[in-house]
Amino acid sequence: LNVDETLSQKEQEIAELKDKSSHKGIHFENDAVDALQDIADVLGDRIEHTGGSGEGASRSKVGDIVIVIQHQGVPEMRIAIEAKAGSISRKKLIEQVRNGVTNRNAVRGIGLMDRKYMGKTQHVLGQEGENYIIGVDWAEDDFLALEVTYRMLRSIMIAEALRMNGTDTIDVDAIQKRLEQAKTDLGMIQSMKVQTTSAIGTLESVRSNMDVMEKKVRGQLSEAEYLLRDDEGDEE
Incomplete structure (x- = not known):
């Protein structure tokens, strides 16, 4: 279970x-x-x-x-x-x-x-x-x-x-022009949000990979230190 x-x-x-x-x-x-x-x-x-x-x-x-x-x-x-x-x-x-x-x-x-x-x-x-x-x-x-x-x-x-x-x-035309620009800008904000979300996902993936690599580095150091202890035992 x-x-x-x-x-x-x-x-x-x-x-x-x-x-x-x-x-x-x-x-x-x-x-x-x-x-x-x-x-x-x-x-x-x-x-x-x-x-x-x-x-x-x-x-x-x-x-x-x-x-x-x-x-x-x-x-x-x-x-x-x-x-x-x-x-x-x-x-x-x-x-x-x-x-x-x-x-x-x-x-x-x-x-x-x-x-x-x-x-x-x-x-x-x-x-x-x-x-x-x-x-x-x-x-x-x-x-x-x-x-x-x-x-x-x-x-x-x-x-x-x-x-x-x-x-x-x-001036209806002037009003309409500004409203159309507002719609265009809203679309740009939407696009920026999508890009930001994607970037955040990429950064989180990179951070995760970095964590894995940090553990791997520490693991290699620990193994090297362990081998040193083995070498000390052989000298005795």
Whole structure:
């Protein structure tokens, strides 16, 4: 009986159960709400955690979080967020985001997922029509992609609303240019994180090899010292 192997298997089974549990999804939503609330407090918006409440005649619960944008000169506008802590296909998440937008009377939608369930080459911020699919590094409490998407959509929606109201002082092109640059920079950060992770792995491997070599060197010295003792015994 291999106790270590059995314990390791049990830990893996528990981790998988947690991964599939609804509790994990709730924790993911809560952390996302906290990250959004920090930004909303500064911008003057409102965050509603709607995951457990139904909407409309069907009482549908799609649309876990709603960002209510509040800006002087424009009516309140809503962004619906569908958060998924576990694995989900892109197609299914897009469908749920669209349903969430409709269900929560929103203008735009965000599909939020844990970065580790996205493809390695998939951008952490991808656009699907009027909506976005983004990935965050939940384990590292890194919700930068969510912040960027929230602030980006907010700027776009407010600029469009002001323009429709006849406000000509808003330079929409300049705003769009800066938002596109923010998306590009976010992609560069993602690439740098991947490279850093790879470098850390390489350094850990080198450190492990160094430890092995240090033991080998000490072993050779010990053997040489042992042979010296043998030589002393022969002289006697």
